[in-house]
Amino acid sequence: MPTSEELNRLAQAVARSADRQAFAALFKHFAPRVKTYLVRLGTADGLAEELTQEAMVSVWRKAATFDAERASVSTWIFTIARNLRVDHFRRMGNRTVEAEAPDGEEMPDTQPQPDELLLTHQRETGLRQAMERLPAEQLRVLRLSFYEEQPHAQIAQELGIPLGTVKSRVRLAVLHLRRLLDGLE
């Protein structure tokens, strides 16, 4: 499995020189995982296949916007797949809409400050280890949040705990992650 540095280099090669081999390598690693992500969120196999290819086409076209200082390539591709999925189901639910919003981005396009960039970099490198150190019940709530359509109500039901407990676990998980990343724990 390629390391995150290797994946970052591949993404940069795609961005700088439209490197098709680098793109194929990114595809090999990410496309099957993007499809798993979509299927786990309840997308039928055929549609998941189609959206996966669409997501990878976006990866090619948006490669110039990839900024290794700001996010890892996994995070960048995750946000592309997430937005594509959200936009797709939104369009399906709104057939009366006249014009499609071009490449709807969830996040406002804001430039981070230099100190934010530094934090982002530190954060990304330590995140995996930090997540491994997270208490199991907190990690579970985070994981379910990314794979459930309506996170809180469904998670509460699934785990048989009150909604407030889900919210407090999310808060604890985020607090915990931040402290682990800051080296406070």
Added chain:
Amino acid sequence: MMTIQHHPDDDLLLALAAGSLARGHSVVVASHLEHCAHCRQRVELLEAVGGTMLDALPPALLAPEALARTMAAIDAPVERTGARPSAPHPALPAGMRWPQSLAGCSATRWRWLGPGMRWSRVTLPDDAAANVFLLRIGAGKNLPAHTHSDCELTQVLYGAFHDGRARFGPGDFDEADGSFEHQPVVEAGGECICLASVDGRVLFKGAIARTLGALVGM
């Protein structure tokens, strides 16, 4: 530089990062992020959690021609969708900017709601059913007293109000549910404009408030 005191909870930001937050709520949270580097960092952390999880997922089986098809698609000419047409929105006080998160959304002109109270219905291009609106309330006026059957998100765009617990100024974010009876009062110094999104039905008390409920279809 505004000082932001009230931020969205982690669970809202997590839902945004995971792509599961309702569209109406997303634009209100996004309008907060435009002005809040602190919350942008929190969202980026959560997105990085999503990215780390994506990386750790077991690979699915792809169609044999998946890569070839994708390669063919990247060679196809890109359809230019063009810039979004600038949609109409109500007149704003000098110095107030239309939130970027509402780009492409249309909003009605200011409509009379009561003495010193006006509102504008915001229509999202990709979710016509979302209950998103702007409230423009004059200095010293009360917002209609109401409780919530569900969740209401409010972002202060201009001016300030006090809700009996705390002051909410420009850039501040408020989440309210049925547990608290709201009676926000706008500060005496000037009017206040808020962007709000409602999930459930808002239970207003009083005639004007009921009219608002009927107008907004809540």
